[in-house]
Amino acid sequence: MLTTHRKQQILSILKRQGQVIAKEVSAAMSVSEDTIRRDLREMAQEGLLQRVHGGALPASPAVADFTQREQIAPEGKVAIGRAAAKMVQPGQVVILDGGTTARQVARHIPLDLKATIVTHSPTIALELIDHQNIEVILIGGRLFRHSVVAVGASAIETIAQIHADTFFMGVTGIHPKTGLTTGDYEEAAIKRAMSHAAAETIVLASAEKLNAASPYAVVPLSEISGIITERSAEKTLLRPYEKLGITVTRA
Structure with missing residues (x-):
């Protein structure tokens, strides 16, 4: 699965469930947890989510000036x-x-x-x-x-x-x-x-x-x-x- 596709799937899960659990997502996508964690790091840097222990939560949009x-x-x-x-x-x-x-x-x-x-x-x-x-x-x-x-x-x-x-x-x-x-x-x-x-x-x-x-x-x-x-x-x-x-x- 391409990185872009994985990230879209992660955002979809986040919207639907309100959280992403790295272990569950890695199993569902048949990729390593390290791969998912890297995706989450990159998405957090883009402001798309907030990383927490074991996964991620939706990022607040209320962080602008x-x-x-x-x-x-x-x-x-x-x-x-x-x-x-x-x-x-x-x-x-x-x-x-x-x-x-x-x-x-x-x-x-x-x-x-x-x-x-x-x-x-x-x-x-x-x-x-x-x-x-x-x-x-x-x-x-x-x-x-x-x-x-x-x-x-x-x-x-x-x-x-x-x-x-x-x-x-x-x-x-x-x-x-x-x-x-x-x-x-x-x-x-x-x-x-x-x-x-x-x-x-x-x-x-x-x-x-x-x-x-x-x-x-x-x-x-x-x-x-x-x-x-x-x-x-x-x-x-x-x-x-x-x-x-x-x-x-x-x-």
């Missing part, structure tokens, strides 16, 4: 942002992640709501500039330009001093096998620190992030309380999370 990501599923992100904003209660301390979906949360917080928003994103802080009753705590650090957020040791130290009610987390991938993942090592550490600083973590996940994975783990699914996704998301994609007792809100 901030401007490009704003063009991905904009209507879905607006709906998710609106639903998340409704969950913010008066007097709460809420940590709001950076990213394009979190930006929609900030835009839909009522102007008269009195609460505290903690964020490491200057973009989010600017969205809240006209919310006179919102106290904004902006966490500083080294600017990670890809997501326009602060990262680094000083940011993590500041986050450790906060005890928030809720953390609205943005990720590039959420998968029953790998949990919550993102595309940068330092950004993963910041998200993990913010999750540990809140009583509950709710994940903002537009449909393209479901059943997808990125290189760096944030937290396992056992550490989150809820997921907000688009109404159009396939129920079969959401079922594994509901079985784990995670509250899934379809916005």
Whole structure:
């Protein structure tokens, strides 16, 4: 079987089953596992999938820069942002992640709501500039330009001093096998620190992030309380999370 044909078959399996197990694919195609692993390496370099131990998972498309990501599923992100904003209660301390979906949360917080928003994103802080009753705590650090957020040791130290009610987390991938993942090592550490600083973590996940994975783990699914996704998301994609007792809100 030609390499091109093998890779097409691998993508077909990935789409149909949501994962590729190298041992099973090598047996089905009558080629060695080394050959399949080489195919997977090459496909991962092309951004077609995310390699994991023993095989591969779908790669998240949400790894482009901030401007490009704003063009991905904009209507879905607006709906998710609106639903998340409704969950913010008066007097709460809420940590709001950076990213394009979190930006929609900030835009839909009522102007008269009195609460505290903690964020490491200057973009989010600017969205809240006209919310006179919102106290904004902006966490500083080294600017990670890809997501326009602060990262680094000083940011993590500041986050450790906060005890928030809720953390609205943005990720590039959420998968029953790998949990919550993102595309940068330092950004993963910041998200993990913010999750540990809140009583509950709710994940903002537009449909393209479901059943997808990125290189760096944030937290396992056992550490989150809820997921907000688009109404159009396939129920079969959401079922594994509901079985784990995670509250899934379809916005």
